[in-house]
Amino acid sequence: MTAMSEMMAFVRETELLVQIQSRLAWDQDTVMPRGAAEQRGEEMAALAGVLHARRTDPRLGGWLDAARPEGEVEAANVRHLKRRWLRDTRVPAELAAELARATSIGRGVWAEARENEDVAAFLPTLSRIVKLRREEGEAIADGGTTAYEALLRDYEPGATEAGVAKLFDGMRPRIVALRDRLLGAPGAPTLNGNFPEAGQLSLSRETAERFGYDLNHGRIDLSAHPFSSGSAFDVRITTRVSEDPFNCLYSTIHEVGHATYERNIRPDFAFTPLGEGVSMGVHESQSRSFENQIGRSPAFCRFLFGRMTDIFGDIGVSDADAFSRAVNRVSSGFIRTEADEVHYNLHVMLRFDLERGLVSGGIAAEDIEEAWNSRFAADFGNAVDRPSNGLLQDVHWSEGLFGYFPTYALGNVYAGCLVAAMRRELPDLDSSLEAGDPSPATEWLKRNVQIHGGLREPGDTISHATGEDPGEGPLLDYLDEKFGALYGL
């Protein structure tokens, strides 16, 4: 056995245990009896302990030193493993334990503060989590990297704080200009009909299959917050049902994007570091292009209008064009997760700037609400009316997820690049979409992005698929064109 093959055998077992974490997380959010919650926490902690011991096992360091990788696959494995090894061994055990405790308490404190619209109750917790994550960022930072950048690169390897800031600065004026033009256009219709749960679920299921979701290796269940979990041969998604049937449908399509990525990676990458989506941003590029560029395209909307009328009868919208505008309704609301494609990135930019300030120390926790509200008023033209519509709307910071928000907008940028290249190669895509068949698009993404898993770095994954360096241009062109046409600007 070479160091390389010994290491990969060890890593394979670790990755299989990571899959078990996914099963437990799925169980917890879908079928677990309520009274089992505390025990589940202890089960998860025991498994996390086993995984931490394996990830910091001194043999890994030795194997990494001794490994002589051959070919691009072995080289990519070693690259991922070295990065993880450095990260996992640089965080002091006491800090990791303190962070685990603080963030596990944090979520509960946040939920209660949000319920009570009580920012002050959340600030001490936020302040402590910021401090601990700053320490973690400093511990894992490579030379010249800020603490925030180190956290960001945990989710998006290779990204830089300055690079993301520059990208966002380049996007903002054109998005604001489009938004301002749209505010002057006539409003979009809303659906009006009867949308029973069974119909929503059967539409979601058939649509998931149209988008390539493989029910032989997956399931669709209900959960409070839709998610995708697992890799390789067991990738499950959840959805939710509300009065608005688009919520269930587009949550499903979004999760199918994540799930097909995990499912479609080359089988020989399974249970290696290459056997999962390469970054949060690239992951989001799949879910976003499935949901928005494909699922909300006017061409697919024409198909969907017919299906929904078949299933639900009169849905209160007279024709496919009006339906397309209902699907692509634009409004400058408070809530990120309900935002349309135009406003979504503005929500992310706000959070990116504020969390950089928190982690660098430029913004103190006690000033964060004021900073949020004034930035929101400037970007969205509305005063935040209550904390649950502002600072307290997202769970992320209470769980210590600093550096995570920008990957949502990176995902949109990547999706813009991918779909522009796809449409150059597939000039007849819209006629397939109109016929209810997104498979040319999903197969293109499978072939050009998904099968490669973690073989290339995130940016290289996109440029390998598109032939160009990723940039904001294609996304902004797409938004201008689609919304301009829909609203007759």
Add this chain to the structure above:
Amino acid sequence: MTAMSEMMAFVRETELLVQIQSRLAWDQDTVMPRGAAEQRGEEMAALAGVLHARRTDPRLGGWLDAARPEGEVEAANVRHLKRRWLRDTRVPAELAAELARATSIGRGVWAEARENEDVAAFLPTLSRIVKLRREEGEAIADGGTTAYEALLRDYEPGATEAGVAKLFDGMRPRIVALRDRLLGAPGAPTLNGNFPEAGQLSLSRETAERFGYDLNHGRIDLSAHPFSSGSAFDVRITTRVSEDPFNCLYSTIHEVGHATYERNIRPDFAFTPLGEGVSMGVHESQSRSFENQIGRSPAFCRFLFGRMTDIFGDIGVSDADAFSRAVNRVSSGFIRTEADEVHYNLHVMLRFDLERGLVSGGIAAEDIEEAWNSRFAADFGNAVDRPSNGLLQDVHWSEGLFGYFPTYALGNVYAGCLVAAMRRELPDLDSSLEAGDPSPATEWLKRNVQIHGGLREPGDTISHATGEDPGEGPLLDYLDEKFGALYGL
């Protein structure tokens, strides 16, 4: 930290990982996508590897040597842990791996042989598994113990081959005599009605709750073979639906017996060796007494007749007495799992004698079908018509489960002892059962057996509850009385 407390902290984590095994097994048999089966096998193997390493961790041996247990709880923990440690470290790693491979293949070979009624196709596999398990039994045997006895004691600590043989020899004549008298009695009626799935499941659910099943810490789902899985705060059961509504109902009550045992153990025993049922035999005593002595009692049948008539309308049986006979129908069929209370133990005795012969080498694999068929003809008065009704009916041997069958009959014997003692203490039990309330009985079992978990050895668990050494008398008296009265013998 003392050796004792260090050891118990380590064991607690191990036991939490064992709980994760239960979640995965539950998932596999209820909700897992079909295409995920192979991956699940690898996930389970990775977790089994972690558990094996922990169970044979040299530190455990050191802690066990150094531990100075105080009080009966610590003493019982050390007793269990020493027994397991010896067992786990005595089996050579190559033998364990060979057994894992042989039995994982074995089940598939058995299923195909059974499908094709082809005994010859199964014999080489059976022969190999017998040989490997014999070697394992020899490896773990204490001085003076046969290989078979060592395997038996793995399921039923403290049991001896001679003791079980003597017990069974003592039972057989009275069971055969009762059976012969019953064969001359008029037959029992059968149900005739319409039993839709929803009604069967709602009856099973309400009955499970009557028997003390806690849905806040459990679930009821469907699976091909009903089972109970998990311990402490997450104990789930499954059932199945067929044309015969008794199948669903009594499978459920049986599994509730297993599940309440795991659920009701003292909370401070959770995630220690005392936090699970103490043996297969004692476990079966709970499921059997729930299902048979309580669930099939004429008193509970009177209640059930009313409930089933309410739910299903005309069920083809005119009164509660006839219904009781339908529930307690006696017939000498081929299949163990369909056997009535009178015949069941005869099925077990047949397997016990044959498997002792296989493991000792007294019966060669190529002679086992002939041995089965001649014993069946002698005990049941019928010629086996095909292998799936004979040698190939049970999965157990294909999985290497030698020494397991006798624990089913031990469970019946223990249940006989427990319910006899319970009825002495609860003279009015039948009036509660007639009112549909088995809680005096289930609470008695909880108080006297279940909460104690693994604190006492199996036989001591029963005698502590009943005040008497366990023996076959109470079971045989119960069978004579109940079936004598039902069939007017």
